Amino acid sequence: MNTVNLTINGKATSANCEPRTHLADFLRDNHNLTGTHIGCxxxxxxxxxxxxxxxxxxxxxxxxxxxxxxxxxxxxxxDTDEIAAELRTAFMKEHGLQCGYCTPGMLVSARDVILRMQDPTEHDIRFIMSGNLCRCTGYVGITRAIQSVISDRRARGIAAIPDGGRVRLGPAGSGNAGAVSASQVARGTAAVSSLPKTTVPGTAPAASRKDDGWKPQTTFEQNFTVAHPIDVVWDFFGRVGEVASCLPGASLVGEPVDGHVEGQIKVKVGPISAEFHGVADIARNDATRTGTIDGTGKDKRSNSATRGRIGYAVKEGARPGETRVDVSIGFTLTGMLAQFSRSGLVQDVANRLIAVFVQNLEARLTHQAEGKPAEAAPVITEFDAGSLMSSVLVGQIKRLFAKLVRRR
Structure with a gap:
């Protein structure tokens, strides 16, 4: 149990709670302040x-x-706040409430709009208040209520307060944990050592992310062989842009800087079309001919996110002039696309994707060996996981029937 000291509605209080207790539960259960409603x-x-x-x-x-x-x-x-009192009157007048469950949160957010915005448009108000959901009103009355209070206050010569009078940087409440205030920053007296340690992208290796304890949900290994010498293949893997061009749907945003690169990959899974934008840290070891790619990405449309780690080792092939590449892939996928992340299906799809990658890689290396521009090689540029999954499922069904027939 922890002792929490707060000033609640102007009164100093102290109470014990477990570290996992949320502020809403703490106020309702420990202080009987049930006006704070809990929804989602x-x-x-x-x-x-x-x-x-x-x-x-x-x-x-x-x-x-x-x-x-x-x-x-x-x-x-x-209760005695001037803006809140005006809002309560306006909400009743404009029919801005019905069941009232969302109203406490609406009033708090609306008060903040009135406090810090001088002359917001209806669109501005709707956009800012979009973080407060209501199942009853349709928001028309709420928007009118806020507009009317702003108009009345500005007509009385009461101007908005820039930034709502906020003087601290960081999340709400963070100023009580040693955060740096805006006034300190302005005076230049804030000590850099008091700020959280951060890493500027590209200036440090990916070890900070690799060592953070993250473990992938799905991991599998694969290998393939290309009919080109090991030195040629290893050199090619060092040209990140060309490697990305061999992966259907992948592209980079600029060239890598200190092992850090930004890029995107487009994926189509049936009716879902996703475009993951993200960053990756790349490391290579010339002595052992091994490398790692540690990256994250997010698709805004499907609200899916992924984090992955690829390790690869380039080795001599079984025959002269051939090169074997061993690949280890681990990833975590969340959001809408996670429904397609069952390991069996994903590994089959990944096997087929790697086959396409190898085909593109062979084409580029062959063009390079013939003295032709590698970028002129014909490659497969689109990746439709939906069609791949369909063929994968058909293959799995065929294998299942084959097993049944053998048993009989």
């Missing part, structure tokens, strides 16, 4: 929004212990 418990619906050090925060995903020493204001603490 994922920080999405906004029903639990309150003020931490004057800044709106989602209390359902904020740990109470993380706010130790902060000032917390719930909807109950806004």
């Amino acid at each position: 418990e994922h920080g999405v619906c906004g029903a639990c929004t309150l003020l931490v050090d004057g800044v709106p925060a989602r209390s359902c995903i904020t740990f109470a212990t993380a706010c130790d020493g902060a000032e917390v204001t719930t909807v109950e603490g806004l």
